[in-house]
Amino acid sequence: xxxxxxxxxxxxxxxxxxxxxxxxxxxxxxxxxxxxxxxxxxxxxxxxxxxxxxxxxxxxxxxxxxxxxxxxxxxxxxxxxxxxxxxxxxxxxxxxxxxxxxxxxxxxxxxxxxxxxxxxxxxxxxxxxxxxxxxxxxxxxxxxxxxxxxxxxxxxxxxxxxxxxxxxxxxxxxxxxxxxxxxxxxxxxxxxxxxxxxxxxxxxxxxxxxxxxxxxxxxxxxxxxxxxxxxxxxxxxxxxxxxxxxxxxxxxxxxxxxxxxxxxxxxxxxxxxxxxxxxxxxxxxxxxxxxxxxxxxxxxxxxxxxxxxxxxxxxxxxxxxxxxxxxxxxxxxxxxxxxxxxxxxxxxxxxxxxxxx
Amino acid sequence: xxxxxxxxxxxxxxxxxxxxxxxxxxxxxxxxxxxxxxxxxxxxxxxxxxxxxxxxxxxxxxxxxxxxxxxxxxxxxxxxxxxxxxxxxxxxxxxxxxxxxxxxxxxxxxxxxxxxxxxxxxxxxxxxxxxxxxxxxxxxxxxxxxxxxxxxxxxxxxxxxxxxxxxxxxxxxxxxxxxxxxxxxxxxxxxxxxxxxxxxxxxxxxxxxxxxxxxxxxxxxxxxxxxxxxxxxxxxxxxxxxxxxxxxxxxxx
Numbered sequence: 362x363x364x365x366x367x368x369x370x371x372x373x374x375x376x377x378x379x380x381x382x383x384x385x386x387x388x389x390x391x392x393x394x395x396x397x398x399x400x401x402x403x404x405x406x407x408x409x410x411x412x413x414x415x416x417x418x419x420x421x422x423x424x425x426x427x428x429x430x431x432x433x434x435x436x437x438x439x440x441x442x443x444x445x446x447x448x449x450x451x452x453x454x455x456x457x458x459x460x461x462x463x464x465x466x467x468x469x470x471x472x473x474x475x476x477x478x479x480x481x482x483x484x485x486x487x488x489x490x491x492x493x494x495x496x497x498x499x500x501x502x503x504x505x506x507x508x509x510x511x512x513x514x515x516x517x518x519x520x521x522x523x524x525x526x527x528x529x530x531x532x533x534x535x536x537x538x539x540x541x542x543x544x545x546x547x548x549x550x551x552x553x554x555x556x557x558x559x560x561x562x563x564x565x566x567x568x569x570x571x572x573x574x575x576x577x578x579x580x581x582x583x584x585x586x587x588x589x590x591x592x593x594x595x596x597x598x599x600x601x602x603x604x605x606x607x608x609x610x611x612x613x614x615x616x617x618x619x620x621x622x623x624x625x626x627x628x629x630x631x632x633x634x635x636x637x638x639x640x641x642x643x644x645x646x647x648x649x650x651x652x653x654x655x656x657x658x659x660x661x662x663x664x665x666x667x668x669x670x671x672x673x674x675x676x677x678x679x680x681x682x683x684x685x686x687x688x689x690x691x692x693x694x695x696x697x698x699x700x701x702x703x704x705x706x707x708x709x710x711x712x713x714x715x716x717x718x
Numbered sequence: 719x720x721x722x723x724x725x726x727x728x729x730x731x732x733x734x735x736x737x738x739x740x741x742x743x744x745x746x747x748x749x750x751x752x753x754x755x756x757x758x759x760x761x762x763x764x765x766x767x768x769x770x771x772x773x774x775x776x777x778x779x780x781x782x783x784x785x786x787x788x789x790x791x792x793x794x795x796x797x798x799x800x801x802x803x804x805x806x807x808x809x810x811x812x813x814x815x816x817x818x819x820x821x822x823x824x825x826x827x828x829x830x831x832x833x834x835x836x837x838x839x840x841x842x843x844x845x846x847x848x849x850x851x852x853x854x855x856x857x858x859x860x861x862x863x864x865x866x867x868x869x870x871x872x873x874x875x876x877x878x879x880x881x882x883x884x885x886x887x888x889x890x891x892x893x894x895x896x897x898x899x900x901x902x903x904x905x906x907x908x909x910x911x912x913x914x915x916x917x918x919x920x921x922x923x924x925x926x927x928x929x930x931x932x933x934x935x936x937x938x939x940x941x942x943x944x945x946x947x948x949x950x951x952x953x954x955x956x957x958x959x960x961x962x963x964x965x966x967x968x969x970x971x
Contacts, residue, residue: 580728
């Protein structure tokens, strides 16, 4: 199971007005855990007013650059991204899980392939990692990037991409499509839609010789591009998707008033067994079993926190709890005393639960 | 760029998801169920088959059986790795169940799964002997091949990729089973073979699930299914009838 590790922030650099590139260094001997493959992402966790938020950000560094860097664009109302853009500084520590994701294809120094990348806004981060790694690792391969942005001043990594064009002259090509800024060529203005792609494939992109296409951007853009690619003859195995930015609800939930939590009569004593060890806690009845465990530094398993995935299942051995939602457990499991700990609130004053069963 | 689109509508239009961060809760539940069911079935299938390796008539047959056990375990591992990205404790998972455990051969559980794991009901029945194992592996192998073709299209791209890689391996397992069947037919074990076919047919057929159309439509909207269970089952029956017919056996459902 993936665990969180501490990382030290060694640099925070602004790329555009509302996006930062954060350089990280694993501490406490976790460096090996953070070996990554191009196109992967890190999942961070941080507490905002008592509410834990988890956010994933793509690595933008190339595999052989020797650094771990992620790009974080500020999302309106996004608690984590706003904090990262406004307050994060060198020397801070962040917690992240080891790199994950399969937004990449295996590389082979001997092969000469033609890659096509589509990025919308901050969707550039994993694509940048992929193209840098690929161009360095496969000297015979070429990469064409179609990069969609609102205007010139919102293009992340614009200078870095120019430098790469010079470094890999003839093998790397960028087509900037700008939504609102007019360009010399009409085709390069507007949104990257299915029609726009079809037009690009006519004169600007050699789609017939494309081996693999990578797409990372908002949903409608991904659908349009994928459709155009399929119409041009690419099959599902040749199209790699990564959907990120717009789908992440970023707002931290305001914690319900906790003043009355501590009032007498609303407390329960809970014994929680996890990984063979048992801890007895004095907890509020307004707190789920899972939150009680997590709040007391027990690394209880969970994923969705919405009562659907059953990752957080535990068994009630004594006492009674109430589940507010259950979309995962079957009736026979409930009969046996299994509960989804993310949805279970203590009812009796004494509760004994076991995650190991 | 700034157009808003819900994940649900994105999926309904054929969109793909690529990481656990933005899958909607209900989708996550169905996806995890699908993955867990595959992992548990593959582990249970491998564990059950491991017991009959030594009964293989000759070294080649035992190598084939051992290879099947090895590869099914590896296939389970590939999907379990993805489950880990959703927070599952993979190390604990591997040792969670006695995967070789089976019910009585005469148990009648229909499509019900056991309370312990998510393996398909068919993997709760014990194999009787070598020829029984060959028949089961052939019938289930053909079913898995079709099911994997279906699941290679799922909207969770990392899983679709794993299934695309696994599909030819499982197809080969069914081919090995058919070779084994041909040998057994030569040795004139037809009655015993037909008895095994009759035993396994309804159980494998049940592994395609029910025809709950509301459920299917929901999964289809998520991009997790394309072809209704009934159609897959009918397709499998046709394939199984043809294969069995080649070897002088019949499909009596």
